[in-house]
Amino acid sequence: MTDVQTSRDTTGTNPLAPAPAGARTAADVVTPELVAQLTKGVAGSGRTANHTPFTGEKLADLPESTPEDVERAFAAARTAQAVWAQIPVRRRAAVLLRFHDLVLERQAEVLDLIQLETGKARLHAHEEVQAVAIAARHYGRRAAAYLRPKRHAGAMPALTKVTELRHPRGVVGQIAPWNYPLELSVGDALPAFVAGNAVVMKPDTETCLTALWARDLLIEAGLPADVFQVVLGEGPVVGPEVVRHADYVSFTGSTRTGREVARSAAARLVGVSLELGGKNAMLVLEDADLDKAAAGAVRACFSSAGQLCISIERLYVHESVADAFLERFAARTRAIRLGTSLSYGADMGSLVGERQLEAVTRHVADAVAKGAKVIAGGTARPDVGPYFYEPTILDGVEESMTVCAEETFGPVVSLYRFGSDDEAVERANSTPYGLNASVWTKDARRGRAVASRLRTGTVNINEGYAPAYGSAQSPMGGMKDSGLGRRHGSEGILKYTEAQTVAHQRLLPMAPSLGLDDERYAELMSRSLRLMKAFRFR
CATH class of the missing domain: 3.40.605.10 (Aldehyde Dehydrogenase; Chain A, domain 1)
Incomplete structure (x- = not known):
């Protein structure tokens, strides 16, 4: 495992030091x-x-x-x-x-x-x-x-x-x-x-x-x-x-x-x-701004210690920029500060409890035992708190590893390399889940084209999850095993209602009338239907 500086402050103050007098408990x-x-x-x-x-x-x-x-x-x-x-x-x-x-x-x-x-x-x-x-x-x-x-x-x-x-x-x-x-x-x-x-x-x-x-x-x-x-x-x-x-x-x-x-x-x-659930993918295309993508990946993967249904657990990076991206992403990940203070300053907090810590530890240990490489993190931090775990990047993850397909729901992300947009889309879609995805590119048209091919309820271009989730007028939810229905927008409120159609027929009934027998009524209605199509009635 790599030597990490996670939660070791580089500015001169120790985030693990005892709280100052008067701090809230x-x-x-x-x-x-x-x-x-x-x-x-x-x-x-x-x-x-x-x-x-x-x-x-x-x-x-x-x-x-x-x-x-x-x-x-x-x-x-x-x-x-x-x-x-x-x-x-x-x-x-x-x-x-x-x-x-x-x-x-x-x-x-x-x-x-x-x-x-x-x-x-x-x-x-x-x-x-x-x-x-x-x-x-x-x-x-x-x-x-x-x-x-x-x-x-x-x-x-x-x-x-x-x-x-x-x-x-x-x-x-x-x-x-x-x-x-x-x-x-x-x-x-x-x-x-x-x-x-x-x-x-x-x-x-x-x-x-x-x-x-x-x-x-x-x-x-x-x-x-x-x-x-x-x-x-x-x-x-x-x-x-x-x-x-x-x-x-x-x-x-x-x-x-x-x-x-x-x-x-x-x-x-x-x-x-x-x-x-979700096993959300982030795609970094070869023309992406790698500094912005690396910073975005930190937000996308490690917000709320990865305990977010729409956070990223799979990173697909074009093979021509993978090493350069990984260097930037790993440096930012190792600099993340863990903390317990009821104030701003810490970059990441704790897992919620023993069950989540066990799941994260098991996924990482299984991957390492089967040949994956820990690029950053990979270690629990009981010195910070009982359920803290360092933000972790894994490389060389294979399909046989649990972390490849199962939702980890913790601060762990696996990096994979791809050679074309078609390959990236195919691999991103190769999961039963379909909740959220992220695409990074300088070409907005290309980003939208790739996004439209991803089988997820939301896709964010040049960000991880916040723009789509925060756009409350638009629907948010999952495809495939990631769920049914949507929150936000019209679907988010109309699902809580029952629709009722009230039809008021006026002047003439929808039945033979005015002396028409059944056959003449049927002929009249057939002509009317043809006319309504011709005049583009909907």
Whole structure:
């Protein structure tokens, strides 16, 4: 393995030094008073707890919901939803706009919680604040247009008046993951609320304080408390109960669990949206700006310690520039600073827990044992925190290695060389997943052409993931085993509604009339259909 300088500061200050006097600690942030406030209204007969990855210590004692608690939460949500749905959409949207302002004003509170619960560096935690603010603003401004009644051409011009209406589904069951506890919890719930639904959410227990903070802020912004229910507990116990009672299911997590959710929902003929796993590829073409590509690869591969569904785990670099790119990328990777401070400065934080650390360690060890070369990283860092692992670059990865095909979900990326655009596209597409991709080139037309051939829900040109994800007017989601449905844009809100067509027939019926017998009526309709085609009626 290579000798790395990861988390060894080159500016003269040691990021691993004890925190200065007055620095915030977990105990300063997660006080008994805060926990009591955030868990108010969360039903739970048992008790559970969550922990911070920075040290492994307990953060808070929490209520644990039973199946009966979940049933009661849905009952309360249904009663509240009937009233909430009658409120005009612009008033519902105003709640989102007030929430937007509150999130930005009080972001320091939630940044602390996100860091403590996930182990992220603060800048990566701020990505969640940005994403939630963007979603709140977008749906706060555009929901009325997305949901307004729409006129359509009828079966008989001038005689058939057709209107499409959108009704809320009722109570949405949402199962949110641990890796982005603000954005992938409340960020997905916002369009459901503004569409007139209630939500019963099961966040991951280890990161639930962030989701509960967002609920508290939404209530402050004007959302009726019973419209947003939160249940806590083990996924195999509470998750199926949420699916069993929901009118629609929103799930973000692993492909394996997503299949189980889909099967359970299908048995009830309930719709689902699923954002699942990824093995995302970044393509560096021979004409790319290598310095910018190397810097972008650091962001794409190691943000949130690689624990991001749309982060890059496979780097395909043209063989003519591979060595030059790798030299730049490795230098930047070795300079990454690890840290646990509740402040800006660290470049990367911790893995979330023992399971993720074990998976990352196993993938790297398997690759090395089978002949891969560690270019940077490759080592756990218990001196920083119990679940820290250095950002790692692997070269010489072969198909027999676990890291080649399985999602690692950690700060590990494998580099491969290619000789042509066709080869790069074919290899990037040679995976069951299809969530996100990245293409680097100075030729915008070429970049768009390559992007259009990649079988992924989003593609970013000259960036890793942020532009596509942050463009909230456009759909985001996965192809193939990476999921069903989309978040963002019209699809991100209309999925939480039922479409209803109301057709008003005027003057004449769609049947023989005015003395026409069946045969003459059929002839008249046939002539009418030919005329409508000739005059380009749609």
